[in-house]
Amino acid sequence: MNKVLRSAAEAVALIPDGSTIMCGGFGLCGLPENLIKALHARGTRNLTVISNNPGVDDYGVGMLVKSKQVRKVFASYVGENKEFERQAMAGEIEYTLVPQGTLAERIRAAGAGIGGFFTPTGYGTIVAEGKETRVIDGRNCVFELPLHADFALVKAFKGDTRGNLVYRKTARNFNPVMATAAKITLAEVEHLVEPGALDPDAVVTPGIYVAHLFQGAAYEKRIERRTVRQLQAV
């Protein structure tokens, strides 16, 4: 078994035009930035992207939007990106808004082999339009289907060569659940380590979910809102 690839370029070469890809990250935090940049460089087209946000104009999934590589987006929030907005208003890109928790659970359901679920989220709103509803334990619920992908692009802090992954702080977000829900999961890690170097009790994504991984380079980790406080004078 060899899951380790040399580079992001080698990983994205597996992704054909027209693929549905999941992309981890929340805003710009915990993004598989090497994979996105490599996908941008390769010019893979006609992609459907499932990601909490489509990035900003020139970073994250926004890079792929700007270069017109994306046909359709599933996200919970698509603000903070003028070019996405322009393409959406012009009908050049399709998008479906999914409540954030429903998005996470639809992905989880896909990875766990669940054929859908009833949730109170979105009942009585446009999200429920055209969907089956049912009263469960006295609450109105909406039926939601699992959400699968061909590829999941995830970012972890450390990974061993068997594909076991650990994450760091809120850079975890959608990465572990997306890792379970695609036919092929491609993981980039800040530190690639030998088996035994990770505490087995601390592994968040077991290697069974990861097809290929590589050590990412030159992490930019761009900050969306640089909020700081001043040291108070005593």
Add this chain to the structure above:
Amino acid sequence: MDKRERIVTRVARELRDGDYVNLGIGMPTMVANHVPAGVDITLHSENGMLGVGPYPLESEIDPDLVNAGKEIVTELSGTSYFSSADSFAMVRGGHIDMTVLGALEVDEEGNLANWTVPGKMMKGMGGAMDLVAGAKRVIVAMEHTTKDGGHKIVKTCALPLTGTNVVHMIVTELAVIDVTPKGLVLREIASDTTLDAVKKATGATLHVDGEPGRF
């Protein structure tokens, strides 16, 4: 006192020791600065964190540590991290004691509209629909009327909804209102306003049980 300070200070008095609380983006975030003495709460951030700390010093900035508003924050002793799926299981499963959100409109049945307006591009609801459907208590913190004096507390919401029958309490700079099965019940009015002024600023029926309290 500034309107927003007054609103968040009053909302903070609803916090109970031990509560797990999710504060929405914008004004609701300011509630964290007014937690009453002796009340120990844990802040939940839906991107996967319990125990959200203050903004960092310049020297403490960590790009892997953000809140749901994508602002850089810090961790506290006792902080925990988890995935988005676990985070929303927590929300949907009724484990979050209280959420505080802003609103464009709230109506007599506790319906809430706070994510989009017709004629503009829909940018998304983020986690708001999950939070209002799942939190044990949903408090709306908002200015009583629009900038032009238009009603935000209405008989029936006209804007696209975030959730139906979800709001428990509305706190504005003028009033504290409970949403009950019989409709909106006025509990308190601001110390510098009158019952008539509050009624005039409200586009829904306000039930009044005796003399409302002051805040």
